[in-house]
Amino acid sequence: MIDKSIAGPAQAVADIFDGATIMIGGFGEAGSPIELIHALIDQGASGLTVVNNNTGSGEVGLAALIRAGRVAHMICSYPRTANSTVFPQLYRSGKIKLELVPQGTLAERIRAGGAGIPGFYTATSVGTPLEEGKEKREFDGREYVLERGLTADFALIKARAADRYGNLLYNKTARNFAPIMATAARTTLVQVAEILPAGEIDPEAVVTPGIFVDRIVHIPDPALESDLVARGVSYP
């Protein structure tokens, strides 16, 4: 019988290795898999490359992972947010590398990676500093840059509900990068607030089909990044 449920976050992240590339879902705090990130901090893997739209806030979740010195390289579109101080400090002192990617190019690179597409052309960034070093080509009189598909060893994402096959439903704009990251990682870990019996999720409504999900962790009442930041929590 297929059942992708895992006992807890610690078991789910146990095999994440030093130097791994990890896609982490979320746009700001919406969709941030904070319990999985905290389990990764406890687990200790370092030298990580992390793909996320932002760089976290306060000293919890992604910001705590960065603060703990585990992230060598960030791939993101907007490394500045309210209450974001950890990344700027490390970046200015040269302790973390940044690959800045336009948000839509980041999403498309992840989608391409998940679909087995090694590269694609886009008009985004043509004529800007972010086209530097990229192959350019003209199609039908317009210039485009070549962008590479992006894959990862692991994806850490958050969803509202799963069944044992890993079919997923999300909550509102917390969906953001999660469905595409699930496709682009060799191993996808999802934390969900609710596990439903198979058949309870309408096949017409499934957002992420279970084939893209490997491990499901039940976190019935996930913490909210902004709550933790407001309370001055610093993890660990």
Add this chain to the structure above:
Amino acid sequence: MSPDPTHPGLSRDEMARRVAIDIPDGSYVNLGIGMPERITQFVPAGRELIYHTENGLLGMGPAPAEGEGDPELINAGKRRVTVIPGAAYFHHADSFTMIRGGHIDVCVLGALQVACNGDLANWSTGAPDAIPAVGGAMDLVAGVKTIYVLTQHCTKHGDPKLVERCTYPLTGKAVVDRVYTDLAVIDITPQGFRVVELSPGIEFDYVQERTAAPLLPPSQD
């Protein structure tokens, strides 16, 4: 409008109202963070616009009451929003397919500088100690059908924002269609900046003195 001698020209709300007049009924619209968000308050009666926010929502409604709303229902500025009946959620690749695939009709953005050939700089001053952050700006200008810029005509220090060539790093090349400022509405044409309309009480020469590129007068036809 009562002209303010220390600050002639339109107020921020009046600027937003002026843009709203030009967005056709039924448009799919993406509004940049800041002043462009005011446009929603001034859509003429009888018109329906659908607001897209690039983090994954079509059919964005107004902000909820203070302290209300869902932390997982936010806009691109990471502020809580609501949805209209008939809204849709989607993931980031679909959201940017709407942008990059030319499905969004109008985008209104702020600017650091706009050049007379339509180049836009609005994401970085290029300062060496700044943390570079681009978000979706380059995707929006590359993919949305019509790009409007809504900005004060000059910086806080009085420097022109409408220039011959941008000195700040570009967001996109030849992407701006029209600029709405406190002083005028200005089109980007093959010949350069053309004044479409002057704000009430504002003279052409006054705008030209505050613009670092030649302005063409309104066309007479």
